[in-house]
Amino acid sequence: MTRTRTRVLVPVAILEGESVSLGLMNLLGTVDVTVLGYHVVPEQTPPDQARLQYEDRATEALEDLAEEFREAGGDADHRLVFTPDRRRTIDRVADATGSRAYAITGATGAVERLLVPLTGDVAVDRILSFLVDLVGVRPIGVTLFLATDEAADDAADDLLEAAAARLAERGIDARTTHVTGAPPFEALIDAVADHDAIVMGERAPSLRSLVFGEEAERVAAESVGPVIVVRRVPDEAGADAELDAAVEDDARSTEERGESGSDDEERDDAPSG
Amino acid sequence: MSGETPTAGGEAPPEEGGGTNIEGEAPAVEPTIETDEATITDDAELERTLGLSGGLAIGIGTMIGAGIFVFPGLAAGRAGPAAAASFAIGAVIALLVALPASELATAMPKSGGGYYFISRGLGALAGAIVGLSLWFGLVFATAFYLVGFGFYAVDTLAELGLAVGEGLVVPVALAFGAGFTVLNVTGTENAAKLQNGVVALLLSILVVFLLYGGLDALGLVGEPSTPETFAPYGTTPIFTTAALVFTSYLGFAQVATVAGEMRDPGRNLPLAMVGSVLVVGVLYVVTIFVATSAFPSARLATLGETAMVEVGREYLGAAGALAIVFGGLLATMSSANASVLSTSRAIYAVSKDALLPRWASRINLRYGTPHVALGLAGGPVLVLVATGQVEVLAEVASFLHLVLYGLICVALVALRRDEPDWYDPDFRVPGYPVVPVLGALASFALVGFMQPASQVIGAVVMLASAGWYLYYARDVSLKGAL
Numbered sequence: 001m002t003r004t005r006t007r008v009l010v011p012v013a014i015l016e017g018e019s020v021s022l023g024l025m026n027l028l029g030t031v032d033v034t035v036l037g038y039h040v041v042p043e044q045t046p047p048d049q050a051r052l053q054y055e056d057r058a059t060e061a062l063e064d065l066a067e068e069f070r071e072a073g074g075d076a077d078h079r080l081v082f083t084p085d086r087r088r089t090i091d092r093v094a095d096a097t098g099s100r101a102y103a104i105t106g107a108t109g110a111v112e113r114l115l116v117p118l119t120g121d122v123a124v125d126r127i128l129s130f131l132v133d134l135v136g137v138r139p140i141g142v143t144l145f146l147a148t149d150e151a152a153d154d155a156a157d158d159l160l161e162a163a164a165a166r167l168a169e170r171g172i173d174a175r176t177t178h179v180t181g182a183p184p185f186e187a188l189i190d191a192v193a194d195h196d197a198i199v200m201g202e203r204a205p206s207l208r209s210l211v212f213g214e215e216a217e218r219v220a221a222e223s224v225g226p227v228i229v230v231r232r233v234p235d236e237a238g239a240d241a242e243l244d245a246a247v248e249d250d251a252r253s254t255e256e257r258g259e260s261g262s263d264d265e266e267r268d269d270a271p272s273g
Numbered sequence: 274m275s276g277e278t279p280t281a282g283g284e285a286p287p288e289e290g291g292g293t294n295i296e297g298e299a300p301a302v303e304p305t306i307e308t309d310e311a312t313i314t315d316d317a318e319l320e321r322t323l324g325l326s327g328g329l330a331i332g333i334g335t336m337i338g339a340g341i342f343v344f345p346g347l348a349a350g351r352a353g354p355a356a357a358a359s360f361a362i363g364a365v366i367a368l369l370v371a372l373p374a375s376e377l378a379t380a381m382p383k384s385g386g387g388y389y390f391i392s393r394g395l396g397a398l399a400g401a402i403v404g405l406s407l408w409f410g411l412v413f414a415t416a417f418y419l420v421g422f423g424f425y426a427v428d429t430l431a432e433l434g435l436a437v438g439e440g441l442v443v444p445v446a447l448a449f450g451a452g453f454t455v456l457n458v459t460g461t462e463n464a465a466k467l468q469n470g471v472v473a474l475l476l477s478i479l480v481v482f483l484l485y486g487g488l489d490a491l492g493l494v495g496e497p498s499t500p501e502t503f504a505p506y507g508t509t510p511i512f513t514t515a516a517l518v519f520t521s522y523l524g525f526a527q528v529a530t531v532a533g534e535m536r537d538p539g540r541n542l543p544l545a546m547v548g549s550v551l552v553v554g555v556l557y558v559v560t561i562f563v564a565t566s567a568f569p570s571a572r573l574a575t576l577g578e579t580a581m582v583e584v585g586r587e588y589l590g591a592a593g594a595l596a597i598v599f600g601g602l603l604a605t606m607s608s609a610n611a612s613v614l615s616t617s618r619a620i621y622a623v624s625k626d627a628l629l630p631r632w633a634s635r636i637n638l639r640y641g642t643p644h645v646a647l648g649l650a651g652g653p654v655l656v657l658v659a660t661g662q663v664e665v666l667a668e669v670a671s672f673l674h675l676v677l678y679g680l681i682c683v684a685l686v687a688l689r690r691d692e693p694d695w696y697d698p699d700f701r702v703p704g705y706p707v708v709p710v711l712g713a714l715a716s717f718a719l720v721g722f723m724q725p726a727s728q729v730i731g732a733v734v735m736l737a738s739a740g741w742y743l744y745y746a747r748d749v750s751l752k753g754a755l
Contacts (some may be wrong), residue, residue: 042460044614045642046384046621048312048320048533049634052301059316081311083320084534092310092320 005075006133006229007100011036011090012065014080020065022072023108024226027197029073030136034097037062037080038089047082056078062100087214094231100130101199106214106226108196113141115195119148120183122201127230128163131168131199134228141173141254143190147184185218192223199228292397292748293627300626302754307382309537319422321333323538326540330472331611332528332549337475338559339667340521342601343421343578345564347664350574352514354565355504357558359514360521364554366719369712370678371550372702375543378529380688380698382538382755385622386529386615387677392626394684396752400733401742403677404623407531409618409734410673412650414523415612416657417666419446421454422605423658429598432582432591444747450609450658454651457613460640471607476552477524483559486588490566505570516722520667521557523674524608524680525550530615530622539699548647565589578663613650620646628746665730668723672731679716682709695755 008028012018014037021240037058041050062078069076079097083089094102116131118124131142148156160176167174179187192198203215212218220227293299305314312319323331328373340360377390382661388407392400400664423446430437504511525546528535535541564573564580567587579601585593621634621643657666686709688696702708720728 040641041636042641044457044460044617044647045636046533046618046634048384048625049621049636049643050641051314051317051319053636055317080317081320082317083322085320085322088322089320093318181551 006031006130007034007097007099008032009034009036009090009094009097009102009195010069010105011038011086011121012062012105013038013040013100014015014061015039015054018105020068020105021108021226023196024033024103025069025072026103027111027134027140027226030138032074033066033069033076034099035062035065035076035078035092036090036093036102037065038086039080039082040086041082041084043084047084050082054082097128099231100126101228101230104220104227104229106224108225111140111196113143113195114141115145115188115191117145117147117184117188117198117200118159119188120203122203122222123230123232124159124163124201126233127199127201128166130230131167131172134199135170137171137174141175142167142172143191143195144176144253145179145188146177147179147182147187148181152181153178153180162206165241185215189217189222192225195225196271197226197228198223199230201230202232204232213227220251283516292750294433294746294747294749295744296540296630298627298631299572300751300754302626304755306416307538309539312533313509317538318737319533321534321538323531323535323541323665325541325544326469328528328531328535329549330469331614332524332545333476334468334472334604335524335608335615336521336549336608337472337479337524337525337556338418338421338601338604338606340423340518340553341479341560341596342581342604343417343663343667344518344521345450345522345561345584346573346576346578346580347572348514349561349565349580351506351517352510353505353570354561355506355508356514356518356565356570357561358504359511359518359736360554360557360561362511362515363519363522364550365580366515366551366678366712366715367525368547368556369708370681371525371546372543372708373680373682373712374526374529374616375546375700376698376702377681377685378532378542378546379539379700380696381533382535382542383622384530384533384618386618387681388530388619388622390529391677391684392751393753393755394688395680396471397626397628397746397749398739399684400626400751401623401628402738404619404626405738405741406673406735407677408623408649409653409738410523410670411527411612411616411619411743412506412646412653413657413666413670413673414520415609415616415650415654416450416660417663417670418605418608418612419450419577419654419658420663420666422446422449422602422609425598425601425605427535428579428582429602432595432598435442436605443659445592446661447595447655450651450655453609453613453652454647457647457651458637458640458642458644460642470477471603475600475607478596478730479556479560482585482589482593482596482600483556483563486563486567487559488583489561489588493702494710513722514718516671516719517553517664517668517670518557519675519719521553522550523670524611525609525672525729527615529587533618538733543700545745560745562650613647616650617643617646620649628742635676635736662697665724666728668727669730669734670722672723672727673734675716675720676731676735679713682716684712685709693702693753695753 008031041047058080066076066078146156164176165236166176216229305312383389388404423442426445427442478565528545564584567584576583582594582597585597623629624634634643634646
């Protein structure tokens with residue numbers, strides 16, 4: 001197999017002493033990691049001044065962190081960015097490094113079971129193929145979670161079953177949870193108990209995310225544990241640097257499309273708005 | 274920490290920065306790679322986050338406060354309806370400089386703007402004079418905006434039925450300036466987004482007001498007005514007034530001071546600089562037309578700094594007056610805010626090059642803000658605000674900026690005549706060499722039309738800057754040090 005290994009971006013507020021739990025490091029042991037050390041500068045501060053002052057200290061901390069990731073299993077490198085806009089930096093570096101997901105650090109022990117919400121307009125295919133790479137042959141269970149409005153929703157059950165079957169095929173212990181009638185966000189938070197980390201899909205920006213903040217960030221804040229966010233397909237408008245990564249991902253999606261027979265294929269390639 | 278510093282020995286080529294100041298600090302010059310999204314240094318990256326709208330908001334937001342809300346009364350009192358021509362002259366000069374500045378900014382998209390171009394194009398002495406003068410120029414400009422804010426704050430109270438008299442203008446401006454400095458040191462979350470919103474709101478208020486006032490003045494709606502002689506005081510006042518109101522155009526170059534943080538600088542910098550000059554230029558000329566159609570210029574002169582409030586009342590009644598008062602508060606605030614952003618970049622750029630002590634731009638751990646630089650801006654601003662001298666503050670600010678603008682044009686010609694390898698701008702001035710030569714001549718000529726007091730103060734600031742360089746950092750060389 002010549003395909004490049006799956007890479008996950010781990011943004012860390014490096015100068016604020018943010019750390020990565022051992023549980024998350026071990027969970028990411030099967031993939032390559034780019035540790036993104038960032039420092040948010042207020043707008044009245046020239047970013048380069050922050051760099052002059054803090055670069056050495058931050059680089060030292062990042063090197064240590066990358067070394068710990070390497071000890072946990074995968075390959076790891078690091079980048080350091082001074083930015084007024086954290087979100088933009090994460091997107092840019094994730095594109096530039098071809099990262100398929102980024103992690104929101106949180107406290108956790110050894111990871112035994114992942115919670116994977118498939119609610120809403122997320123790229124199910126990308127999430128599942130990422131899970132397969134992430135779990136590998138380790139005894140980590142997966143709970144597929146879906147919240148819908150109506151009780152009798154065959155399409156939802158089909159989606160869950162097809163997804164669970166795909167994971168089971170790869171030897172992953174997959175369970176499903178279908179919650180109906182409850183608000184999706186609250187239902188998800190209620191389901192967090194008994195799980196050590198969450199893997200979820202990135203949603204297109206919406207009015208809701210503008211008002212309440214990004215869903216993944218809210219989930220991370222409520223659940224305390226780490227959240228790994230599988231990124232959307234990069235827009236066509238993306239920079240050349242990410243083209244290779246995008247082509248790579250498309251190829252993979254096509255490859256796996258044969259196995260999954262549901263309507264979420266369309267979602268997968270739907271232009272993200 | 275200081276990275277690699279090219280040595281400036283006897284054999285070193287002139288295209289190298291080096292030398293140290295009397296404290297032994299050398300310019301922190303490091304090789305960087307500029308992309309559209311970030312600046313990449315050896316070990317770190319700096320995100321570029323300002324888009325075109327952010328750039329326009331800084332440019333327009335800085336400029337619009339003065340030209341529309343402070344100057345119309347003063348300018349009409351000096352030149353009559355021909356003050357519109359004064360503003361037009363200012364716009365043309367600003368454009369003649371904005372174009373060369375755009376070319377230099379796309380070639381060197383770095384923090385510090387005009388200072389950076391001149392220190393790299395003309396050397397450390399010119400750079401030091403301009404860099405330190407730019408700092409003081411911004412200080413004078415900010416003080417001027419704050420006094421303008423004071424007038425509008427007092428007028429707002431008057432509109433709300435609380436007449437406190439003009440004696441409170443300076444205290445209000447001082448209190449606001451002090452509070453503003455403290456806010457900046459302790460961190461103003463999302464002020465940039467606020468700035469965009471404020472500028473958008475302002476533009477909407479102005480366009481509605483000017484559209485209605487313009488139609489009225491042309492006799493299409495309302496009572497036809499009797500036109501006044503265009504230039505009742507002759508032609509010379511048109512030029513002296515142009516020199517005074519040029520302060521209303523000190524904003525496009527502020528876009529260049531944040532060039533290091535602008536996305537896709539090759540496209541956005543020229544658009545933001547030239548675009549903001551065009552937008553405010555048109556608004557200014559229309560404003561004067563509308564104002565002088567409402568009242569005779571002698572009456573406008575007696576109305577002073579807040580003449581526009583009465584113009585608003587004349588056209589749209591109490592609602593018009595309130596809209597203008599509100600707009601004036603927003604505009605002078607956004608001008609002051611944008612100037613503070615530029616000042617911290619200006620001081621940073623100069624201290625990075627060892628022309629000021631490095632501690633001048635240090636960031637404090639608690640808030641992550643450059644408290645020394647903000648204090649070096651805020652302190653002198655308050656002293657100047659206390660004088661309450663609107664016209665002198667405006668002219669000295671103009672003087673110092675005009676010298677900067679003239680030298681920007683000179684730096685462009687110098688670089689173009691003998692283009693170094695590193696010089697590769699994305700945008701090239703149309704009409705070279707006519708545009709930069711005219712820009713330089715016009716900038717220097719405008720200085721000649723100022724009040725003697727302003728000229729003396731401006732010259733003293735520049736001489737003091739040169740003296741500081743000779744005392745503190747005469748061994749530092751910066752020409753071509755990228």
